[in-house]
Amino acid sequence: MKFRYDIQGIRAIAVLTVFVFHLGFLPNGYLGVDIFFVISGFLITGILNKEFINGTYSIKEFYLRRLRRIIPLVLIVNIVALIIGYIIMLPDDYENLAQSVVATNFFSNNILQYITTGNYWDVVNDYKPLMHTWSLGVEEQYYLLFPVIFLFLTKRKNKLFTIFTILLVLTCISLLSFIFTKNEAGAFYLLHNRFFEISVGGLAALKQQEIKSNKNVANISLLLLFIIIFLDFGLSNQIKVVLTVALTCLLILHNTTDSLSNKFLSFKPIVFLGTISFSIYMWHQLVFATYRYLFGLEMNFIAGVLFFVITLILSVLSYYFVEDYFRNSKKVSTKNVLIFTISLFLITTIASLFIYIKGGIVKDFPILNITTQNAKRGINSEYNDRIYKLSGNFNTSKTKVLIIGDSFGRDWGNILLESNYKNNVEVKYCFDINNTENANKLVNDADIIFISYLHEYAYSDYLKFINKYHPKVKVYIVGTKNFGDNSGVFYNNIKGNNYCAQRTNVQKEIIDINNRMKIKYKNSYIDIIGYMQDSNNTTVPVFTDDCKLISQDTRHLTKSGAIYVGKQIHQQKYSEK
Secondary structure (H helix, E strand, O other): OOOOHHHHHHHHHHHHHHHHHHHOOOOOHHHHHHHHHHHHHHHHHHHHHHHHHHOOOOHHHHHHHHHHHHHHHHHHHHHHHHHHHHHHOOHHHHHHHHHHHHHHHOOOHHHHHHHHOOOOOOHHHHHOOOHHHHHHHHHHHHHHHHHHHHHHHOOOOOHHHHHHHHHHHHHHHHHHHHHHOOOHHHHHHOHHHHHHHHHHHHHHHHHHHHOOOOHHHHHHHHHHHHHHHHOOOOOOHHHHHHHHHHHHHHHHHHOOOOOHHHHHHOOHHHHHHHHOHHHHHHHHHHHHHHHHHHHOOOOOHHHHHHHHHHHHHHHHHHHHHHHHHHHOOOOOOHHHHHHHHHHHHHHHHHHHHHHHHOOOOOOOEHHHOEOHHHOOOOHHHHHHHHHHHOOOOOOOOOEEEEEEEOHHHHHHHHHHHOOOOOOOEEEEEEOOHHHOOOHHHHHHHOOEEEEEOOOHHHHHHHHHHHHHHOOOOEEEEEOOOOOOOOOHHHHOOOOOOOHHHOEEEOOHHHHHHHHHHHHHHHHHEEOHHHHHOOOOOOEEEOEOOOOOEOOOOOOOOOHHHHHHHHHHHOOOOOOOO
């Protein structure tokens, strides 16, 4: 294929929009990934098609080219991420990073993200150094399948027509799946819903010789692409993605040397940014996540410029010393490429599995009462999950306390068991009262019932059940809680003044939930946030009085945190008949 500088320019637009989006300044900037998908499908299908026609197609050579192009830089970024994580991250976050490294190594981080986070826009993703590698997962999963189609059809009559037809059918199926699925997380992360974006580029490559370019179409396509990215018309994500894919495809097919779009896209600085776009894409999120983990989410224009310069320097270095180097077979042999990539693959995978097994605890964390000697997976969730053991019927004469809820309910159970009430109450727990054996007896025997869930919608059905079997029992709704966006920011401020006195703003959405529930449940509502807020109702503490972290993940309590919260509410008579 003839080298096209304009496509490098389109790449530059894609990576810059993603960059600005992850800075927090361009709500539709995530569409840059969709642009990348189309470009990738167009270029690689074009190359494969040319080899196919010339009789030089080799699936082995295809995968060797992908290996040279992608793998070395991905592995180097993974190593840097693990080193940074070791220095600055709390155990839970480091364990999650280790998972992401393994998933990225196997090009499956999109699946991991789908299973764990689900919501791409969740603030927790801003602190993940490898969050962005989900797109590599989608792309490389596609390229595990697509070359096989070429190989399978090499000896068939009308093979190009057959390839086009098969690809068109698969594209239509994927597009329909993307548009009509009710699984938003699946629509965003999974290959079968994203397949059409890459395959549309492939279809364009197969038909480009039959299409007469039109500069007006190219100019309008570029203009509309900018409008969609930079302006918000309230369109759904599906519509924005489909329009972005279509416009990118039209721009690629119709751009001409004398068009205004080509003059813009072929501008040398823009072409250069497009040339190093993969490096920019790989490094930028690691730079952002590191900053946020150290200093918080807030970013301004000056910080954005600084991060762009840092990312640009890293990208230029990695392009010339990694990307360009390993891609050149004259500079490095296939044998040496394989030795390098296999070595780094094993190092990063084994190290990450070790970190994962240790639960991210590879050094001592005094603020969590955790050391490497008691390191194991789930050490934090283990404390929360101990409440599961409190099942069955009541069997003492103590005040009978029933707790219904998810991990937030188990947190409340720990608060009670760490408080002055522990010797006066018998606590029983169930996750879902509707699916608990002898639930009616539990409810009927209880003196007090507490309900606590992460989501607001979970309460009404349980209140109806309780009212049916024990309408006169005391029922309290235990409120939500939040300790900022990420505890790592405060953990890494150890050299700051009044380290143990640090406080954090509660997320606005949590405040809104809390306020709605206070109004709805009135005196039956236990406002946990309210007990810890300052006089201005703006912040809550991060550490206990003895400088132990209240929450590692900003939602659930450590043992020290449960003791601390229990002290804040011990004056209340919630656990008395």
